[in-house]
Amino acid sequence: MEKRPFDVGIAFERIEEAVRPWPKAALFQLAEEGHTSVFEQLLACMISIRTYDEVTLPVSRKLFAQARTPAEVCRLSWEELDALISPSTFHERKAQQILAIAREVEEQVGGILPGDREVLLSFAGVGPKCANLVLGVACGTPVISVDIHVHRVTGRWGYVSATTPEKALLALEKKLPQQYWIDINRLLVPFGKHICTGNRPRCSTCPVLDMCRQVGVTAHR
Structure with a gap:
């Protein structure tokens, strides 16, 4: 041809x-369901690392049913958070990283994570692919x-x-x-x-x- x-x-x-007949990519689907904050999108993206969307979606929904903001995540113990995201690959490490991010956002930026690429990349466990995806979905930033x-x-x-x-x-x-x-x-x-x-x-x-x-x-x- x-x-x-x-x-x-x-x-x-x-x-x-x-x-059109197929499921949307996980972060875009979660945004359609109302999980549009930079913080929620970042957590979902971290959960998705080395993890299929078929797992990422229900795990993210389960977490967000319990905690959607840095303050709410901070109220969880590591054991509670780890249990919520346990189907995700490397969940123990991710739970540590998510808790650290939530605490830093609460203590240093007033509880609201800004759509700033350098801030996102400063967190352990967040690379350029994840940062760009979060900025694109949550903020409409052309990346x-x-x-x-x-x-x-x-x-x-x-x-x-x-x-x-x-x-x-x-x-x-x-x-x-x-x-x-x-x-x-x-x-x-x-x-x-x-x-x-x-x-x-x-x-x-x-x-x-x-x-x-x-x-x-x-x-x-």
Whole structure:
């Protein structure tokens, strides 16, 4: 098949429709449910690290049913918090980190976590991917969050070429129009889970096959 030039605007329109039947990425789903504060989004993002969305969502909901603010989290013991998030990977360490963040926010910034990237990155357990995702979802800040799906899919398209998610972020910041910076994670997470999968992607049902260069694809469905 002769490929047409890649048009990211058309691609995102098609993918928006294609992923409609699938669950939304966890942080975007939680925001729709009203968990829109920077603090809530940060906690959900920390819970999601090395953890499937299918686990992240119910764990986050369970935590937020008990505590949604730094003050409420501070009232929990480590044992109570650890029990609430225990299905999440590395929950013991995450419980320590979440408690430390809640206490710092309460003591140093008046109990309200600002949407400031440097502040978020100053916390143990929070990296650039998590900080960017929180700022994008909670604050609408135009930032790109590159996870395994965004890295894989944009590389397969031939849109950017990068060996790591960190390098993909830099490449996308130079090439991707800013209007798509938040949506790229919202759309490519479900797209990467259900269509452009890690092994044997479903190219036969892909809405952007006519533009995708299929870089590195040796077998597909």
